[in-house]
Amino acid sequence: MLKHIVILSGVLVLSGCVSSQKAQEEERQFRQESMQAIETSEQNITQQLDALRTTIESQNSTIVSLQDNVSVLSRRVDNLAKQNARQLLDESQKKPEPIVIPATPIAETQTVLGSIEMVEFEQINQSFEARIDTGAATSSLNAVDIQEFERNGNKWVRFNLSTDKEEDAEPVWMEAPLIRYAKVRQSNTAKAERRAVIELWIKLGDIREKAQFTLADRSHMTHAVLLGREFIKDIALVDVSKTYVQTKPQQQ
Template sequence: MKLLPIISLSLLLSACASQQYEQQHQQTLGQLDQLSSQQSALLEQCQAISEQLESQQQHFEQLDEKIDGIVIPSTNPQKPTVKTCTSQTSYKLGNKTVLGEAEWVSLERQTNAFQARIDTGASTSSLNATDIVQFERDGKNWVRFNMRHDTLDKDILVERPVIRSAEVIQSSTNQVDKRPVVSMLVKLGPITEKTEFTLTDRKHLSYPVLLGRSFLKDISVVDVSKKFTQAKPTFKD
Protein backbone atom coordinates (compact mmCIF):
# COMPACT_ATOMS: atom_id res chain seq x y z
CA MET A 1 0.00 0.00 0.00
CA LYS A 2 2.90 2.37 0.67
CA LEU A 3 4.32 1.78 -2.83
CA LEU A 4 1.26 3.15 -4.59
CA PRO A 5 1.70 6.80 -3.54
CA ILE A 6 5.38 6.65 -4.42
CA ILE A 7 4.66 5.24 -7.88
CA SER A 8 1.97 7.87 -8.45
CA LEU A 9 4.34 10.64 -7.44
CA SER A 10 7.05 9.30 -9.75
CA LEU A 11 4.64 9.15 -12.67
CA LEU A 12 3.48 12.70 -11.95
CA LEU A 13 7.03 14.03 -11.83
CA SER A 14 7.90 12.21 -15.02
CA ALA A 15 4.91 13.70 -16.77
CA CYS A 16 5.82 17.18 -15.60
CA ALA A 17 9.38 16.76 -16.77
CA SER A 18 8.21 15.49 -20.15
CA GLN A 19 5.80 18.40 -20.51
CA GLN A 20 8.53 20.93 -19.60
CA TYR A 21 10.91 19.36 -22.11
CA GLU A 22 8.24 19.53 -24.79
CA GLN A 23 7.68 23.23 -24.05
CA GLN A 24 11.42 23.98 -24.24
CA HIS A 25 11.64 22.03 -27.49
CA GLN A 26 8.79 24.00 -28.98
CA GLN A 27 10.44 27.30 -27.90
CA THR A 28 13.71 26.25 -29.48
CA LEU A 29 11.95 25.35 -32.72
CA GLY A 30 10.19 28.71 -32.68
CA GLN A 31 13.48 30.56 -32.22
CA LEU A 32 15.05 28.57 -35.05
CA ASP A 33 12.13 29.44 -37.32
CA GLN A 34 12.50 33.12 -36.40
CA LEU A 35 16.25 33.05 -37.14
CA SER A 36 15.58 31.32 -40.44
CA SER A 37 13.08 34.03 -41.40
CA GLN A 38 15.56 36.78 -40.49
CA GLN A 39 18.28 35.06 -42.51
CA SER A 40 15.98 34.82 -45.52
CA ALA A 41 15.17 38.54 -45.22
CA LEU A 42 18.89 39.39 -45.06
CA LEU A 43 19.57 37.27 -48.12
CA GLU A 44 16.82 39.09 -50.00
CA GLN A 45 18.30 42.47 -48.99
CA CYS A 46 21.77 41.35 -50.10
CA GLN A 47 20.35 40.20 -53.42
CA ALA A 48 18.62 43.55 -53.93
CA ILE A 49 21.83 45.46 -53.10
CA SER A 50 23.77 43.24 -55.50
CA GLU A 51 21.30 44.00 -58.26
CA GLN A 52 21.58 47.75 -57.56
CA LEU A 53 25.38 47.59 -57.71
CA GLU A 54 25.25 45.69 -60.97
CA SER A 55 22.88 48.30 -62.42
CA GLN A 56 25.19 51.13 -61.32
CA GLN A 57 28.20 49.34 -62.81
CA GLN A 58 26.38 49.10 -66.13
CA HIS A 59 25.57 52.82 -65.93
CA PHE A 60 29.23 53.67 -65.27
CA GLU A 61 30.32 51.55 -68.21
CA GLN A 62 27.89 53.42 -70.45
CA LEU A 63 29.32 56.74 -69.21
CA ASP A 64 32.87 55.53 -69.90
CA GLU A 65 31.85 54.66 -73.46
CA LYS A 66 30.38 58.14 -73.95
CA ILE A 67 33.53 59.77 -72.53
CA ASP A 68 35.76 57.66 -74.79
CA GLY A 69 33.71 58.90 -77.72
CA ILE A 70 34.52 62.53 -76.99
CA VAL A 71 37.39 63.79 -79.13
CA ILE A 72 39.62 66.36 -77.44
CA PRO A 73 41.62 68.49 -79.89
CA SER A 74 45.34 68.05 -79.40
CA THR A 75 47.27 71.06 -78.18
CA ASN A 76 50.89 71.77 -77.43
CA PRO A 77 50.77 73.78 -74.22
CA GLN A 78 53.74 75.98 -73.63
CA LYS A 79 55.11 76.95 -70.28
CA PRO A 80 54.25 80.53 -69.37
CA THR A 81 57.16 82.83 -69.94
CA VAL A 82 57.96 85.87 -67.86
CA LYS A 83 57.72 88.97 -69.98
CA THR A 84 60.66 91.31 -69.74
CA CYS A 85 61.48 94.65 -71.24
CA THR A 86 64.88 96.04 -72.14
CA SER A 87 63.77 99.50 -73.24
CA GLN A 88 62.04 102.27 -71.37
CA THR A 89 58.30 101.53 -71.46
CA SER A 90 55.30 102.45 -69.40
CA TYR A 91 52.25 100.27 -68.96
CA LYS A 92 49.26 102.15 -67.59
CA LEU A 93 45.98 101.15 -65.97
CA GLY A 94 44.09 104.40 -65.73
CA ASN A 95 46.49 106.80 -64.08
CA LYS A 96 48.51 104.01 -62.43
CA THR A 97 51.70 102.39 -63.71
CA VAL A 98 51.58 98.61 -64.10
CA LEU A 99 54.64 96.93 -62.58
CA GLY A 100 55.87 93.35 -62.62
CA GLU A 101 56.75 91.27 -59.59
CA ALA A 102 60.37 92.44 -59.95
CA GLU A 103 61.70 95.71 -61.37
CA TRP A 104 64.89 97.73 -61.78
CA VAL A 105 65.11 100.72 -59.45
CA SER A 106 67.58 103.49 -58.80
CA LEU A 107 68.15 104.96 -55.36
CA GLU A 108 69.06 108.49 -54.37
CA ARG A 109 72.76 109.35 -54.81
CA GLN A 110 73.47 105.95 -56.38
CA THR A 111 74.62 105.40 -59.96
CA ASN A 112 73.82 101.68 -59.82
CA ALA A 113 70.48 100.15 -60.70
CA PHE A 114 69.16 97.59 -58.21
CA GLN A 115 66.80 94.67 -58.63
CA ALA A 116 63.74 95.16 -56.43
CA ARG A 117 61.00 92.77 -55.36
CA ILE A 118 57.56 94.36 -55.77
CA ASP A 119 55.53 92.98 -52.88
CA THR A 120 51.95 94.06 -52.23
CA GLY A 121 51.90 91.74 -49.21
CA ALA A 122 54.48 93.87 -47.37
CA SER A 123 53.28 97.07 -45.77
CA THR A 124 56.70 98.75 -45.73
CA SER A 125 59.80 98.73 -47.91
CA SER A 126 63.17 97.29 -46.89
CA LEU A 127 66.76 97.61 -48.03
CA ASN A 128 69.62 95.15 -47.74
CA ALA A 129 72.08 96.43 -45.15
CA THR A 130 75.07 94.77 -43.50
CA ASP A 131 77.84 96.13 -41.26
CA ILE A 132 75.42 98.70 -39.87
CA VAL A 133 77.08 101.45 -37.85
CA GLN A 134 75.09 104.26 -36.22
CA PHE A 135 76.79 107.57 -35.50
CA GLU A 136 76.03 111.21 -34.85
CA ARG A 137 76.50 114.02 -37.38
CA ASP A 138 75.62 117.65 -36.70
CA GLY A 139 73.65 116.57 -33.63
CA LYS A 140 71.53 114.09 -35.64
CA ASN A 141 71.51 110.31 -35.78
CA TRP A 142 73.01 108.83 -38.93
CA VAL A 143 73.71 105.32 -40.13
CA ARG A 144 76.39 103.80 -42.36
CA PHE A 145 75.82 100.42 -43.98
CA ASN A 146 76.94 98.14 -46.81
CA MET A 147 74.50 97.03 -49.51
CA ARG A 148 76.60 93.93 -50.32
CA HIS A 149 74.53 91.39 -52.35
CA ASP A 150 75.03 88.65 -54.94
CA THR A 151 73.26 90.74 -57.59
CA LEU A 152 75.78 93.58 -57.17
CA ASP A 153 79.22 93.67 -58.75
CA LYS A 154 80.81 95.44 -55.78
CA ASP A 155 80.17 96.56 -52.22
CA ILE A 156 78.23 99.81 -51.95
CA LEU A 157 78.63 101.93 -48.82
CA VAL A 158 75.71 104.21 -47.98
CA GLU A 159 75.31 106.93 -45.34
CA ARG A 160 71.85 108.27 -44.52
CA PRO A 161 70.19 110.11 -41.62
CA VAL A 162 68.02 107.93 -39.39
CA ILE A 163 64.41 109.14 -39.28
CA ARG A 164 63.12 106.57 -36.78
CA SER A 165 63.48 102.97 -35.58
CA ALA A 166 61.26 100.03 -36.48
CA GLU A 167 60.66 96.91 -34.42
CA VAL A 168 61.17 93.73 -36.46
CA ILE A 169 60.22 90.29 -35.14
CA GLN A 170 62.80 87.64 -36.05
CA SER A 171 60.98 84.64 -37.52
CA SER A 172 63.59 82.16 -36.23
CA THR A 173 63.64 83.35 -32.60
CA ASN A 174 60.46 85.50 -32.28
CA GLN A 175 62.68 88.16 -30.69
CA VAL A 176 61.97 91.83 -31.36
CA ASP A 177 64.86 93.61 -33.04
CA LYS A 178 65.01 97.39 -33.50
CA ARG A 179 66.09 98.42 -36.98
CA PRO A 180 66.97 101.92 -38.26
CA VAL A 181 64.70 103.43 -40.90
CA VAL A 182 66.00 105.80 -43.60
CA SER A 183 64.24 107.79 -46.30
CA MET A 184 65.44 107.73 -49.93
CA LEU A 185 64.22 108.81 -53.33
CA VAL A 186 63.34 105.87 -55.57
CA LYS A 187 63.16 106.01 -59.36
CA LEU A 188 61.27 103.21 -61.11
CA GLY A 189 60.42 103.81 -64.76
CA PRO A 190 58.28 106.98 -64.86
CA ILE A 191 57.87 106.96 -61.06
CA THR A 192 60.07 109.03 -58.76
CA GLU A 193 58.94 108.90 -55.15
CA LYS A 194 60.51 109.22 -51.71
CA THR A 195 59.88 106.25 -49.46
CA GLU A 196 61.04 104.88 -46.14
CA PHE A 197 63.26 101.78 -45.96
CA THR A 198 63.80 99.53 -42.98
CA LEU A 199 67.43 98.41 -42.99
CA THR A 200 67.66 94.63 -42.73
CA ASP A 201 69.90 91.79 -43.86
CA ARG A 202 68.57 90.51 -47.21
CA LYS A 203 71.74 88.72 -48.42
CA HIS A 204 69.93 85.34 -48.32
CA LEU A 205 67.04 86.73 -50.42
CA SER A 206 66.92 87.11 -54.20
CA TYR A 207 66.59 90.90 -54.27
CA PRO A 208 68.46 93.56 -52.26
CA VAL A 209 65.47 95.92 -52.36
CA LEU A 210 61.83 95.30 -51.48
CA LEU A 211 59.12 97.83 -52.30
CA GLY A 212 55.95 97.44 -50.26
CA ARG A 213 52.55 99.05 -50.20
CA SER A 214 53.86 102.26 -48.66
CA PHE A 215 55.59 102.94 -52.00
CA LEU A 216 53.06 101.32 -54.35
CA LYS A 217 49.76 102.73 -53.08
CA ASP A 218 47.92 105.22 -55.28
CA ILE A 219 50.58 105.19 -58.03
CA SER A 220 50.85 101.61 -59.32
CA VAL A 221 49.34 98.17 -59.66
CA VAL A 222 51.21 94.85 -59.93
CA ASP A 223 50.97 92.17 -62.62
CA VAL A 224 52.78 89.14 -61.17
CA SER A 225 53.01 87.51 -64.62
CA LYS A 226 55.62 90.10 -65.64
CA LYS A 227 59.15 91.00 -64.57
CA PHE A 228 61.34 94.02 -65.34
CA THR A 229 58.78 95.87 -67.42
CA GLN A 230 60.76 99.10 -66.96
CA ALA A 231 64.28 99.83 -68.19
CA LYS A 232 67.13 100.40 -65.76
CA PRO A 233 66.77 103.95 -64.45
CA THR A 234 69.42 106.25 -63.05
CA PHE A 235 69.23 109.69 -61.46
CA LYS A 236 71.31 110.95 -64.38
CA ASP A 237 68.29 110.44 -66.69
Protein backbone atom coordinates in the same frame (compact mmCIF):
# COMPACT_ATOMS: atom_id res chain seq x y z
CA MET B 1 -74.24 145.18 36.16
CA LEU B 2 -75.21 141.80 34.92
CA LYS B 3 -76.04 143.34 31.63
CA HIS B 4 -72.56 144.72 31.32
CA ILE B 5 -71.01 141.36 32.16
CA VAL B 6 -73.06 139.61 29.48
CA ILE B 7 -72.07 142.21 26.91
CA LEU B 8 -68.35 141.87 27.84
CA SER B 9 -68.52 138.12 27.61
CA GLY B 10 -70.07 138.35 24.19
CA VAL B 11 -67.38 140.72 23.03
CA LEU B 12 -64.67 138.34 24.27
CA VAL B 13 -66.29 135.39 22.56
CA LEU B 14 -66.59 137.29 19.30
CA SER B 15 -62.99 138.47 19.66
CA GLY B 16 -61.80 134.89 20.20
CA CYS B 17 -63.70 133.71 17.16
CA VAL B 18 -62.24 136.47 15.01
CA SER B 19 -58.69 135.62 16.20
CA SER B 20 -59.22 131.93 15.56
CA GLN B 21 -60.48 132.58 12.03
CA LYS B 22 -57.50 134.84 11.30
CA ALA B 23 -55.04 132.25 12.53
CA GLN B 24 -56.69 129.58 10.46
CA GLU B 25 -56.56 131.83 7.45
CA GLU B 26 -52.89 132.56 7.98
CA GLU B 27 -52.12 128.86 8.44
CA ARG B 28 -54.04 128.01 5.28
CA GLN B 29 -52.16 130.68 3.36
CA PHE B 30 -48.81 129.43 4.77
CA ARG B 31 -49.60 125.88 3.73
CA GLN B 32 -50.62 127.02 0.28
CA GLU B 33 -47.39 129.01 -0.16
CA SER B 34 -45.32 126.06 1.09
CA MET B 35 -47.03 123.72 -1.33
CA GLN B 36 -46.37 126.17 -4.17
CA ALA B 37 -42.70 126.44 -3.14
CA ILE B 38 -42.38 122.65 -3.02
CA GLU B 39 -44.06 122.30 -6.42
CA THR B 40 -41.73 124.96 -7.85
CA SER B 41 -38.67 123.16 -6.42
CA GLU B 42 -39.88 119.86 -7.80
CA GLN B 43 -40.34 121.44 -11.23
CA ASN B 44 -36.84 122.92 -11.10
CA ILE B 45 -35.33 119.58 -10.05
CA THR B 46 -37.29 117.80 -12.79
CA GLN B 47 -36.05 120.30 -15.39
CA GLN B 48 -32.44 119.91 -14.18
CA LEU B 49 -32.73 116.13 -14.27
CA ASP B 50 -34.14 116.30 -17.80
CA ALA B 51 -31.28 118.59 -18.91
CA LEU B 52 -28.70 116.29 -17.27
CA ARG B 53 -30.27 113.23 -18.89
CA THR B 54 -30.18 114.97 -22.28
CA THR B 55 -26.48 115.87 -21.76
CA ILE B 56 -25.61 112.29 -20.78
CA GLU B 57 -27.44 110.90 -23.79
CA SER B 58 -25.57 113.35 -26.06
CA GLN B 59 -22.23 112.39 -24.52
CA ASN B 60 -23.02 108.69 -24.88
CA SER B 61 -23.87 109.27 -28.50
CA THR B 62 -20.57 111.12 -29.01
CA ILE B 63 -18.65 108.29 -27.30
CA VAL B 64 -20.32 105.70 -29.54
CA SER B 65 -19.46 107.80 -32.61
CA LEU B 66 -15.81 108.13 -31.47
CA GLN B 67 -15.60 104.38 -30.86
CA ASP B 68 -16.89 103.77 -34.38
CA ASN B 69 -14.27 106.18 -35.79
CA VAL B 70 -11.52 104.47 -33.78
CA SER B 71 -12.61 101.08 -35.12
CA VAL B 72 -12.56 102.41 -38.69
CA LEU B 73 -9.09 103.96 -38.23
CA SER B 74 -7.80 100.78 -36.62
CA ARG B 75 -8.97 98.73 -39.59
CA ARG B 76 -7.31 101.20 -41.98
CA VAL B 77 -4.02 101.02 -40.04
CA ASP B 78 -4.14 97.23 -40.13
CA ASN B 79 -4.78 97.25 -43.87
CA LEU B 80 -1.93 99.69 -44.48
CA ALA B 81 0.41 97.58 -42.33
CA LYS B 82 -0.52 94.46 -44.30
CA GLN B 83 0.01 96.29 -47.60
CA ASN B 84 3.42 97.59 -46.49
CA ALA B 85 4.42 94.12 -45.28
CA ARG B 86 3.45 92.63 -48.64
CA GLN B 87 5.36 95.34 -50.51
CA LEU B 88 8.46 94.80 -48.38
CA LEU B 89 8.22 91.06 -48.93
CA ASP B 90 7.86 91.57 -52.67
CA GLU B 91 10.81 93.98 -52.72
CA SER B 92 12.97 91.58 -50.71
CA GLN B 93 12.20 88.76 -53.11
CA LYS B 94 13.17 90.80 -56.13
CA LYS B 95 16.69 90.25 -57.38
CA PRO B 96 18.65 93.53 -57.46
CA GLU B 97 19.62 94.67 -60.89
CA PRO B 98 23.36 94.56 -61.41
CA ILE B 99 25.13 97.90 -61.39
CA VAL B 100 27.22 98.24 -64.49
CA ILE B 101 30.27 100.46 -64.10
CA PRO B 102 32.10 101.21 -67.33
CA ALA B 103 35.55 99.66 -67.15
CA THR B 104 38.45 102.05 -67.47
CA PRO B 105 41.71 100.63 -68.74
CA ILE B 106 44.23 100.38 -65.92
CA ALA B 107 46.89 101.97 -68.05
CA GLU B 108 44.87 105.18 -68.12
CA THR B 109 44.55 105.41 -64.35
CA GLN B 110 47.71 104.10 -62.69
CA THR B 111 51.14 102.81 -63.50
CA VAL B 112 51.48 99.02 -63.60
CA LEU B 113 54.52 97.39 -62.05
CA GLY B 114 55.76 93.87 -62.50
CA SER B 115 56.70 91.63 -59.59
CA ILE B 116 60.38 92.43 -60.31
CA GLU B 117 61.64 95.87 -61.35
CA MET B 118 64.96 97.74 -61.42
CA VAL B 119 65.30 100.48 -58.77
CA GLU B 120 67.90 103.22 -59.05
CA PHE B 121 69.30 104.92 -55.93
CA GLU B 122 70.12 108.50 -56.84
CA GLN B 123 72.65 108.92 -54.03
CA ILE B 124 75.05 106.37 -55.53
CA ASN B 125 73.65 106.38 -59.08
CA GLN B 126 73.35 102.58 -59.11
CA SER B 127 70.44 100.26 -59.88
CA PHE B 128 69.41 97.05 -58.12
CA GLU B 129 66.73 94.46 -58.73
CA ALA B 130 63.78 95.01 -56.42
CA ARG B 131 61.02 92.64 -55.50
CA ILE B 132 57.58 94.33 -55.56
CA ASP B 133 55.73 92.68 -52.68
CA THR B 134 52.12 93.65 -51.91
CA GLY B 135 52.19 91.27 -48.95
CA ALA B 136 54.77 93.36 -47.11
CA ALA B 137 53.69 96.59 -45.43
CA THR B 138 57.08 98.31 -45.35
CA SER B 139 59.97 98.44 -47.78
CA SER B 140 63.27 96.82 -46.86
CA LEU B 141 66.88 97.31 -47.95
CA ASN B 142 69.89 95.06 -47.57
CA ALA B 143 72.33 96.50 -45.05
CA VAL B 144 75.43 94.93 -43.51
CA ASP B 145 78.12 96.52 -41.41
CA ILE B 146 75.64 99.12 -40.15
CA GLN B 147 77.41 101.99 -38.40
CA GLU B 148 75.55 104.71 -36.53
CA PHE B 149 77.14 108.16 -36.25
CA GLU B 150 76.23 111.80 -35.68
CA ARG B 151 76.30 114.58 -38.27
CA ASN B 152 75.36 118.18 -37.52
CA GLY B 153 73.65 117.07 -34.33
CA ASN B 154 71.51 114.46 -36.10
CA LYS B 155 71.77 110.68 -36.10
CA TRP B 156 72.89 109.02 -39.34
CA VAL B 157 73.69 105.48 -40.41
CA ARG B 158 76.29 104.12 -42.80
CA PHE B 159 75.91 100.65 -44.28
CA ASN B 160 76.99 98.33 -47.08
CA LEU B 161 74.23 97.67 -49.61
CA SER B 162 76.12 95.11 -51.69
CA THR B 163 74.97 91.48 -51.62
CA ASP B 164 78.05 90.20 -53.44
CA LYS B 165 79.64 87.53 -51.22
CA GLU B 166 82.91 87.29 -53.13
CA GLU B 167 85.95 88.06 -51.01
CA ASP B 168 87.21 90.67 -53.43
CA ALA B 169 83.73 92.22 -53.93
CA GLU B 170 83.71 95.98 -53.57
CA PRO B 171 81.26 97.25 -50.90
CA VAL B 172 78.55 99.66 -51.88
CA TRP B 173 78.45 102.17 -49.06
CA MET B 174 75.46 104.41 -48.45
CA GLU B 175 74.73 107.04 -45.84
CA ALA B 176 71.33 108.36 -44.76
CA PRO B 177 69.68 110.17 -41.83
CA LEU B 178 68.20 107.83 -39.22
CA ILE B 179 64.43 108.43 -39.15
CA ARG B 180 63.55 106.06 -36.30
CA TYR B 181 63.74 102.47 -35.11
CA ALA B 182 60.95 100.02 -35.89
CA LYS B 183 60.12 96.59 -34.49
CA VAL B 184 59.64 94.01 -37.26
CA ARG B 185 58.42 90.47 -36.63
CA GLN B 186 59.19 87.82 -39.25
CA SER B 187 56.58 85.23 -40.16
CA ASN B 188 58.83 82.39 -39.05
CA THR B 189 59.55 83.75 -35.58
CA ALA B 190 57.61 85.28 -32.71
CA LYS B 191 60.43 87.54 -31.66
CA ALA B 192 60.41 91.13 -32.94
CA GLU B 193 63.60 92.56 -34.41
CA ARG B 194 64.59 96.21 -33.92
CA ARG B 195 65.55 97.79 -37.22
CA ALA B 196 66.76 101.22 -38.27
CA VAL B 197 64.52 103.16 -40.69
CA ILE B 198 65.97 105.52 -43.30
CA GLU B 199 64.61 107.57 -46.19
CA LEU B 200 66.11 107.64 -49.71
CA TRP B 201 65.23 109.05 -53.12
CA ILE B 202 64.66 106.26 -55.65
CA LYS B 203 63.71 106.09 -59.30
CA LEU B 204 61.63 103.30 -60.87
CA GLY B 205 60.93 103.93 -64.53
CA ASP B 206 59.11 107.26 -64.68
CA ILE B 207 58.40 107.15 -60.93
CA ARG B 208 60.66 109.27 -58.71
CA GLU B 209 59.71 109.14 -55.04
CA LYS B 210 61.23 109.33 -51.59
CA ALA B 211 60.76 105.98 -49.84
CA GLN B 212 61.37 104.75 -46.32
CA PHE B 213 63.30 101.49 -45.83
CA THR B 214 63.99 99.30 -42.84
CA LEU B 215 67.60 98.11 -42.82
CA ALA B 216 68.16 94.36 -42.55
CA ASP B 217 70.64 91.75 -43.67
CA ARG B 218 69.08 90.43 -46.88
CA SER B 219 72.25 88.75 -48.16
CA HIS B 220 70.45 85.41 -47.97
CA MET B 221 67.59 86.80 -50.05
CA THR B 222 67.33 86.81 -53.83
CA HIS B 223 66.89 90.57 -54.01
CA ALA B 224 68.61 93.29 -52.04
CA VAL B 225 65.60 95.61 -52.28
CA LEU B 226 61.97 94.97 -51.38
CA LEU B 227 59.23 97.54 -52.07
CA GLY B 228 56.12 97.15 -49.88
CA ARG B 229 52.60 98.52 -49.82
CA GLU B 230 53.51 101.84 -48.23
CA PHE B 231 55.51 102.72 -51.33
CA ILE B 232 53.13 101.15 -53.89
CA LYS B 233 49.85 102.61 -52.63
CA ASP B 234 48.48 105.58 -54.58
CA ILE B 235 51.37 105.21 -57.05
CA ALA B 236 51.00 101.98 -59.01
CA LEU B 237 49.26 98.64 -59.42
CA VAL B 238 51.13 95.34 -59.45
CA ASP B 239 50.72 92.61 -62.05
CA VAL B 240 52.43 89.65 -60.39
CA SER B 241 52.31 87.67 -63.62
CA LYS B 242 54.80 90.05 -65.26
CA THR B 243 58.30 91.34 -64.59
CA TYR B 244 60.17 94.44 -65.74
CA VAL B 245 57.08 96.28 -66.94
CA GLN B 246 58.51 99.77 -66.29
CA THR B 247 62.22 98.95 -66.41
CA LYS B 248 64.64 96.71 -68.24
CA PRO B 249 66.45 93.85 -66.56
CA GLN B 250 70.04 94.39 -65.51
CA GLN B 251 72.51 93.23 -68.11
CA GLN B 252 74.89 90.56 -66.84
